[in-house]
Amino acid sequence: MAKRIILGFVATLLVIAGAYAAFYIAPNERTMGVLQRIFYFHAATAWAGMDAFFICFVANLLYVWKRQPKYDWLGVTCAEVGLVCTTVVLITGPIWAKPAWGIWWTWDARLTSTFVLWLLYISYLLLRSLIEEPERRALLSALFGIFAYIDVPLVFFSIRWWRTQHPAPVVMGGPGSGLDPIMSRVFYFNVFVMHVFVLFLIVERYVLEKLRHDVDLLQREAEAQ
Amino acid sequence: MSLLASTTTLLGKELRTEFRSRELLTTTIVFILVVLILFSFAISPTAEESREFGPGLLWLAILFAASLMLQPCFLREQNNDTLSSLRLAVSDPFAIFLAKLIANTLFLVLTEILMLPLFAAFYNIPILPQLHYLLLVLFLGSLGVSVAGTALSAISAQARMRELLLPLLLLPLLTPVLVVSATVSVSLLEREPVVQWKGIGFLAVFDLIFLTALWLFGEYLLEE
Amino acid sequence: MTSPSLSPTGLRFENIDKRYGGLFALRRVSLEIAPGECVVLAGRNGSGKTTLLRIAARIVRPTAGKLTFPGASSEAAGNGRPGYVAHSTMVYDELSAEENLVLFAKLQNVPQPEARAEELLQEVGLYDRRTSLVRTYSRGMRQRIAIARALIHRPSVLLFDEPATGLDPLGISWLANTLSEVSRSGCTIVMSLHGESEISPLATRAIRLDAGSVIADTQSGSSLRSILTFGGA
Numbered sequence: 001m002a003k004r005i006i007l008g009f010v011a012t013l014l015v016i017a018g019a020y021a022a023f024y025i026a027p028n029e030r031t032m033g034v035l036q037r038i039f040y041f042h043a044a045t046a047w048a049g050m051d052a053f054f055i056c057f058v059a060n061l062l063y064v065w066k067r068q069p070k071y072d073w074l075g076v077t078c079a080e081v082g083l084v085c086t087t088v089v090l091i092t093g094p095i096w097a098k099p100a101w102g103i104w105w106t107w108d109a110r111l112t113s114t115f116v117l118w119l120l121y122i123s124y125l126l127l128r129s130l131i132e133e134p135e136r137r138a139l140l141s142a143l144f145g146i147f148a149y150i151d152v153p154l155v156f157f158s159i160r161w162w163r164t165q166h167p168a169p170v171v172m173g174g175p176g177s178g179l180d181p182i183m184s185r186v187f188y189f190n191v192f193v194m195h196v197f198v199l200f201l202i203v204e205r206y207v208l209e210k211l212r213h214d215v216d217l218l219q220r221e222a223e224a225q
Numbered sequence: 226m227s228l229l230a231s232t233t234t235l236l237g238k239e240l241r242t243e244f245r246s247r248e249l250l251t252t253t254i255v256f257i258l259v260v261l262i263l264f265s266f267a268i269s270p271t272a273e274e275s276r277e278f279g280p281g282l283l284w285l286a287i288l289f290a291a292s293l294m295l296q297p298c299f300l301r302e303q304n305n306d307t308l309s310s311l312r313l314a315v316s317d318p319f320a321i322f323l324a325k326l327i328a329n330t331l332f333l334v335l336t337e338i339l340m341l342p343l344f345a346a347f348y349n350i351p352i353l354p355q356l357h358y359l360l361l362v363l364f365l366g367s368l369g370v371s372v373a374g375t376a377l378s379a380i381s382a383q384a385r386m387r388e389l390l391l392p393l394l395l396l397p398l399l400t401p402v403l404v405v406s407a408t409v410s411v412s413l414l415e416r417e418p419v420v421q422w423k424g425i426g427f428l429a430v431f432d433l434i435f436l437t438a439l440w441l442f443g444e445y446l447l448e449e
Numbered sequence: 450m451t452s453p454s455l456s457p458t459g460l461r462f463e464n465i466d467k468r469y470g471g472l473f474a475l476r477r478v479s480l481e482i483a484p485g486e487c488v489v490l491a492g493r494n495g496s497g498k499t500t501l502l503r504i505a506a507r508i509v510r511p512t513a514g515k516l517t518f519p520g521a522s523s524e525a526a527g528n529g530r531p532g533y534v535a536h537s538t539m540v541y542d543e544l545s546a547e548e549n550l551v552l553f554a555k556l557q558n559v560p561q562p563e564a565r566a567e568e569l570l571q572e573v574g575l576y577d578r579r580t581s582l583v584r585t586y587s588r589g590m591r592q593r594i595a596i597a598r599a600l601i602h603r604p605s606v607l608l609f610d611e612p613a614t615g616l617d618p619l620g621i622s623w624l625a626n627t628l629s630e631v632s633r634s635g636c637t638i639v640m641s642l643h644g645e646s647e648i649s650p651l652a653t654r655a656i657r658l659d660a661g662s663v664i665a666d667t668q669s670g671s672s673l674r675s676i677l678t679f680g681g682a
Contacts, residue, residue, distance in 0.1 A: 064445055112400075119397040126393065130384040134470035140380050143442055144394065147376065150438060151398050154431055158401035162408045162424065217471035226558050234555045242543050309508045310539035310598065313530055314556040449509045 004203060011200035018044075018193035026186040035099055040187055042092040044194035046114070049085025052078045052198055053117070057149040060142035072138035073209040075145060076128065079121050081201045085194075086118045109160035116155045120148040134216070228317045235315070235324030243332065253294045253336045258343065260286040265347055272349060279348035280410035283340075284403055288370065291333060292392035295374035298325055299382035308447065318444040326368075326375040326439075333367040355413045358420055362413065365428035366406035372435040373398050379446040401431055457484030457635050458520040458529065458605035460505060465514035467500050467661075474500040475511070476661040482639060484520050484605070487632045487651050490641040491677050492658035498641035499535075501658070502608050505639065506533040518606065530557075531606035532599030536614065538591045539598060542584040546575050546594050549583060550601055557602040569597040573627075589620040596627065607631060609640035613648055621647050642677070649677055 022040040056078035063071035093111060094104045105111065124145055131137035226234075243249055264282045268274075302308035311321055338360075345352045352359060374395055381391040409424035460482040467475040475497045482488055490498045503509040504516060507530065521529040533539075540549040547566055554562035570576045573593040578586070583594060592612070599607060612628075613621050625647045632638055632651060642649060649655075655676040657665035665671040 064442065116397050116400050123394050123397065127380070127384060127390065130386055130390060132385075135468075136383060139445060139448065140383060143446060144377070144380055146442065147373070147435070147438060148398065150434060151401070154401040154434070158404045158427065161427070162404055220471045226556060231556055234552065238541070238544070238552055241548070242541065245543060305542060306535065306537035306539050307541055309506075309533075309535075309537075310553065311556075312508060313506065313533060314553050314602075449503070 004207070007196075007200050007203060011197045014193040014196050018190045021186045021189055026183050027180060035096060038092055038096050040190040041194075042089060042096065043187065044190040045085045045092070046089045047191050048194040048198040049082045049089060051195065052082035052085060052202065053121070053149065053152075055202075056082060056145060060145040060149075063138055063142040064146070067135075067139075069134075069138065069213060070210075072134075072142065073206055073213065075138075075142060076125075077202055077205040077209055079124050079145065080205060081198055083118065083121045083125070084201070085198065086114060086121070089114055090118060107159070107163055109156055109163070112159045112163070113152060113156040117152055120151065124148060134213075226316055228320050228323070231315050231317060231320035232323045232327070235311075235320055236327055239324055239328035240331070243328065249294055249297065250332055250336065253290050253332065254339055256290045256293060257286045257336060257340050260289060261340070261344060261347060270348070275348040276350055276414055276416075277411060279344070279350050280414055281407040282348075283344055284366065284407045284410065287333065287337060287367070288396060288399060288403055289392075290336070291329075291367075291370045291374055292395050294332065295329060295371075295378045295395070296381070296388060296391050298329065298375055298378040300378075300387070303382065309449075312447060318447055319440050321447065322375055322379075322439055322443045326371045329371040329375055330364075330368050333371060334364055337363045337367065350414050352414065355418050355420075358413050358418075359410065361425065362406055362409050362428070365425060365432060366402050368432045369402040369428060369435065370399060372432060372439060373402075376435070376439050376443070376446060402428065405431075456520045456522050456605065458518050458522075458637060459484045459486070460606060460637065460639065461515075461517045461519055462501075462505075463515040463517075465501070465504060465516065466512045467497075467504065467509065468512045473661045475504070478514070478658075478661070478663060480656065480663065482637060482654075484637050485632075485635055487628075487638045487653045488640070489649060489652040489655040489673075489677070490639065490658060491643075491655060492641075495660075496658040497661040498658055499610055500661075502533070502535075502610050502639065502641060505606075506531055506608050508533070521605065530602075530604065531608050532602070532604035533608045533610075534592075534595050534599045534612060535610040538583065538595040540583055540594055543582060545580045545582055546570060546586075546597075547579040549594065550597055553598050554601045559602050565601060569601060573597045574623075588615050589617065589623075592616060592620060592624070596624075600631070604636065606637045606639070609638065611641050611643060613642070613646055624648065625651065649673070 018040070022037050026037065026040070056075050059071045059074035059078060062068075063075060090111075093114075097106070098104050124141055127144055128137055128141045131140060261282065264286070268278070270278055299308070302311065312318060315321060341352055341359075344350070374391075377394045377398070378391060381387045381394060384390055405424045405427050409421045409428075412419040412421050460480070462478050462480045465475055465478040466473065478497070478501065490501065492498050500509065504511050507516075518529065518531075540546075541552075544552070547570065550566035550569060551562050554565050559565050567576070567579075570579045573596060575590060575593055575597070578590065583591065586594065592615075609628075612624055616624060628638065628640075628648065628651055638651075640648070652673060655665075655667045655671075655673045656663055657671070657676045665676050667673055667676060
């Protein structure tokens with residue numbers, strides 16, 4: 001319990017530090033000005049979200065193999081946290097793109113994959129809500145999670161190789177693409193910050209899921225009496 | 226019984242069942258037809274636009290039709306609990322999936338072949354010159370749809386609201402198939418056709434990846 | 450009709466648990482059923498009879514514990530798997546009786562599947578209706594095709610989940626005869642029953658389940674009658 005509070009405290013401090021760095025330490029970007037700073041938040045969140053989905057994938061595999069409920073809890077936790085990150089990415093993207101490029105959206109590889117990813121994990125959660133029995137739910141959603149995750153690289157490459165007909169603006173250009181050294185450091189710092197914050201979210205959500213499971217167990221036992 | 230033998234026997238059963246009632250085939254054909262017609266009401270393309278958008282619309286229609294056609298796949302086996310007797314009788318559970326996905330691919334391709342002349346007529350697109358390549362793309366794309374669809378059908382059959390759930394699970398997953406099949410079909414049907422071998426290869430890889438995933442995890446999909 | 454293809458086979462349940470989301474359908478069930486026994490499982494609805502049978506049929510995986518078939522031969526048709534008859538027929542309505550039996554015979558490597566199917570159809574009295582779709586069958590006929598399907602691979606173990614449900618007195622008589630014949634040929638039978646009936650006298654042993662545990666067994670001294678009628682069955 002104490003560790004969780006410390007983690008929460010540290011995570012919050014880091015987020016504040018990261019925001020400060022993004023707004024005050026990083027230099028102004030040449031063409032886009034202040035608005036570009038959202039990039040630090042946006043890209044870092046995207047990265048942390050992808051890692052959350054990766055953990056979800058591993059948890060799914062482990063559940064199918066070992067059938068221990070804790071892997072199911074980890075799976076749904078990471079799926080939800082990843083989904084929150086992805087939602088943030090999908091919202092902050094257009095917020096940046098509209099003033100910067102004049103368009104809300106473009107169907108480039110990264111954005112499209114992110115959107116399909118979002119759809120897949122929404123479906124994952126929806127599937128879970130439609131299966132009552134806990135073991136069935138855990139197994140079937142783990143299997144769907146596995147199929148969904150292996151689909152993601154296929155989505156990404158299919159869009160990248162076959163949907164870049166018009167020159168698409170390089171939305172949120174790659175982190176390493178000739179960034180000023182200070183910008184680079186701020187960027188990686190924010191990546192670290194978001195990972196810690198996402199870790200905090202995962203821990204809290206996992207604990208919640210475990211509690212939910214325990215309550216459900218007690219309820220079913222009481223009903224059986 | 227070996228995997229091949231079990232699959233062949235089960236495939237025989239799938240085909241016999243379907244050709245006796247022809248329910249799936251007729252409803253799928255009519256559905257694609259309706260969708261194609263509705264598309265041309267919604268957008269009235271010029272000749273050039275037809276060539277550019279037509280194939281994409283065809284694939285969209287195929288995907289929608291498939292997400293409906295694949296629902297009975299495992300739902301049927303819940304009647305009289307035949308899934309249990311299959312699981313008892315078959316040595317390798319993958320045979321159950323293999324037979325169903327081959328049957329589903331066959332039904333889809335058959336439907337598409339029947340629809341092609343109508344498609345060519347509605348959208349004024351000559352399909353004969355590149356027919357062999359077009360059929361290849363139709364086959365590989367339909368195979369991908371079937372593999373993913375058969376697997377997901379086993380999942381959705383065990384949940385509530387399964388009629389709405391299957392399209393929801395399946396359609397995002399099939400994004401790569403839609404994108405690549407549509408693009409390759411468009412290049413095939415252009416005034417100066419181009420065969421995109423990279424795309425065809427990609428579809429084959431998609432099929433292989435999901436087939437492998439189904440082979441690895443299939444028996445868990447059937448567990449009770 | 451059956452003459453089990455190879456060796457007589459028993460069943461051994463070792464500490465079988467089956468949990469559904471925290472509720473135990475079966476709790477530490479350990480049973481040894483000898484080859485050739487005809488065992489009746491009794492108990493109220495929800496006592497775990499169906500779950501135990503489905504685990505024995507290998508359709509359901511136990512949460513914990515082990516199930517073995519002492520004496521089973523893996524060269525037998527159908528991999529020595531038990532025959533299983535449940536509430537559903539587990540055959541295809543859209544196929545004929547003959548087509549169904551040939552299908553299941555082929556899948557389980559039964560030699561000369563068509564001949565075997567024909568043999569069974571004669572035995573269960575469905576030969577005349579063999580080309581009709583199962584969809585057209587009456588309840589009694591459906592029970593018979595279900596039994597034929599379960600016996601097609603000459604299993605050494607037969608599992609029945611409440612076989613008499615929905616049968617008229619004639620059907621029940623036929624069932625009792627069939628079971629008696631099957632038992633005499635050396636097959637091990639485990640069936641769940643709701644109470645006393647024409648079928649219960651066939652039992653060589655009875656076991657009572659309640660809330661997922663074994664609470665009485667004729668092997669340990671309880672009487673058959675008490676097990677079948679305990680607590681109003």
